[in-house]
Amino acid sequence: MIHSPDPLFPPIQPYRSGRLAVDDLHSLYWEECGNPQGVPVLFLHGGPGAGLSPRHRQFFDPACYRIVLFDQRGAGQSTPLGEVRQNTTPLLIDDIERLGVLMGIEQWLVFGGSWGSTLALAYGQAHPERCTGFILRGIFLCTRPEIDWFLNGIRWIFPKEHAAFVAHIPPAERGDLLQAFGRRLFGDDPQERERAARAWSRYEGSCLYLLPHPEVADQFGSDAVALGVGRLEAHYFLHQAFLADDQLIDNVGRIAHLPAVIIQGRYDVVCPALSAWRLHQAWPQASFQMVEDAGHAAFEPGIATALVAATERFKRTRTL
Numbered sequence: 007m008i009h010s011p012d013p014l015f016p017p018i019q020p021y022r023s024g025r026l027a028v029d030d031l032h033s034l035y036w037e038e039c040g041n042p043q044g045v046p047v048l049f050l051h052g053g054p055g056a057g058l059s060p061r062h063r064q065f066f067d068p069a070c071y072r073i074v075l076f077d078q079r080g081a082g083q084s085t086p087l088g089e090v091r092q093n094t095t096p097l098l099i100d101d102i103e104r105l106g107v108l109m110g111i112e113q114w115l116v117f118g119g120s121w122g123s124t125l126a127l128a129y130g131q132a133h134p135e136r137c138t139g140f141i142l143r144g145i146f147l148c149t150r151p152e153i154d155w156f157l158n159g160i161r162w163i164f165p166k167e168h169a170a171f172v173a174h175i176p177p178a179e180r181g182d183l184l185q186a187f188g189r190r191l192f193g194d195d196p197q198e199r200e201r202a203a204r205a206w207s208r209y210e211g212s213c214l215y216l217l218p219h220p221e222v223a224d225q226f227g228s229d230a231v232a233l234g235v236g237r238l239e240a241h242y243f244l245h246q247a248f249l250a251d252d253q254l255i256d257n258v259g260r261i262a263h264l265p266a267v268i269i270q271g272r273y274d275v276v277c278p279a280l281s282a283w284r285l286h287q288a289w290p291q292a293s294f295q296m297v298e299d300a301g302h303a304a305f306e307p308g309i310a311t312a313l314v315a316a317t318e319r320f321k322r323t324r325t326l
Contacts, residue, residue: 013311014064026108028079028101031092035083036076036105040068045321046111048102049075050118050125052144052304055238056231057082061305065117065313070321074114076105078125081234088203088233090192090241095248099129106136115320117313119143119304120277121239124247124254127285130264131257139265140292141316143309144274144302145282147254148247152281156210156243157183163275164213171209174202184243191240200229203236210235213275216301258288266292267316271300271309 020037027033040063047066051058057077066073077084079093079101106114115138118126123142130137146152161168172180179186190202204227211226225231242248250256266289270282279296286294293316300306304313 011307013307013314014061015067015314016064017060018063018068020063026076026101026105028097028104029092031086031089032079033085034076034079034101034105036074036108038109039063039073039075040066040071042072044070044072046072046074046109046114047317048105048114048116049073050116050122050129051075051078051081052118052120052122053081053235053238054078054121054242055081055088055234055236056121057084057234065304065310066317067321071317072111074105074109074111076101080238087230088237090237093238093241094245095125095128095242096132098125099132102129103133103136112136113138115139115141117141117317119313120146120302121242124148127254127258127261128247128249130261131254134261134264137261137264139320140261141267141269141313141320142285143269143304143313144277145268145270145285146277147252147281147285148242148249149252149281150246152277153184153243153246155278156276160213160275167209167212170212171205174205184240187236187240188244191237199237200233204229204232206236206240207232210239210276214301214303215306216271216273216299219303222303255284255288258285262289262291265320267319268292268294269309269312269316270294270296271302271306272296272298273300274302276302 018039020039023037025033058075080089116126123145175186190198208223208227212223268282270279295312297308300308
């Protein structure tokens, strides 16, 4: 398949940004870009804990969209970085509601990939009246099989990267990698926490693309990213994202009346395609697009092209 060299809109700067104190511990960074009078769209980043990139602003036509982005609890420029206390899916949903009130937005299009798709579904099912539709990419439902795949199954495709991941855990503890990493990520030794977080985050960053992108693995291994990704992903996995078994599939009926597009990379190893397919089977009204030459990352050329096409269709019609 042939894709345009860069399907994204040109870089833009926020016209407004700030911080929102959501409790006595967490303060969230937020920003608005594009057209203050435009169609409101909420961008939900992945991870949990991965935070924002300036490129995330570029999926949307800035002349037509009022683009709202924020770093979730413990991620990016929100503080404290990597903090897992008072950090649950229901609290993140509450944060989104508080952000909407702060901005005077009653309804918005919800855009999320990977963990962002998890949070988008959970938010939409809790507050369907706030949503005009959904653009979802690299679907992750945070079920036990998906968590097990991330920790153990990826080794079938990325054996070298998985070996580097588990090298930080003694062989006797490798039977339960999640608990083993949890002991290190949430223990009392700050150096051990940082080593475990870098190992976890670099592992994920090494598996995001169809073709190798070592610079992405290096970025995920940096302190600014690793502490958020490593600690928050392990925290949410240990609690199955504070969701009931298959909650996001069981509650699709709450949002099935809303327009949606599901975009999935065929060779997504981080969030394999079965989850996107299961979501589409439960939500047949949603548009479903399999990108045949892509892995997981939103910036894979085919996925980025599909995401921009989706935001363009919503801009014109508000439906799909």
